[in-house]
Amino acid sequence: MDKKLLDILACPLCKSALIYKQKEQELICKVDRLAFPIRDEIPVMLEDEARELSVDEVDALA
Secondary structure, rough: OOOOHHHHHOOOOOOOEEEOOOOOOOEOOOOEEEEEEEEOOOEEEHHOOOOOOOOHHHHHOO
16 A cells, blocks of 8 residues: 555545554554455445454454
């Protein structure tokens, strides 16, 4: 992922900052507990495509 792109991307729902998980190829929103996939180096910022995170997964990000 391009660092400049990561700096400007925000959660499409709450507009909070996202956490980039390189290994999982996901952008994480801790506030909404969603993981947005990255496919072919393109973030898919659609709520319908996001994976819901468990409380434990969010707590592990801290």
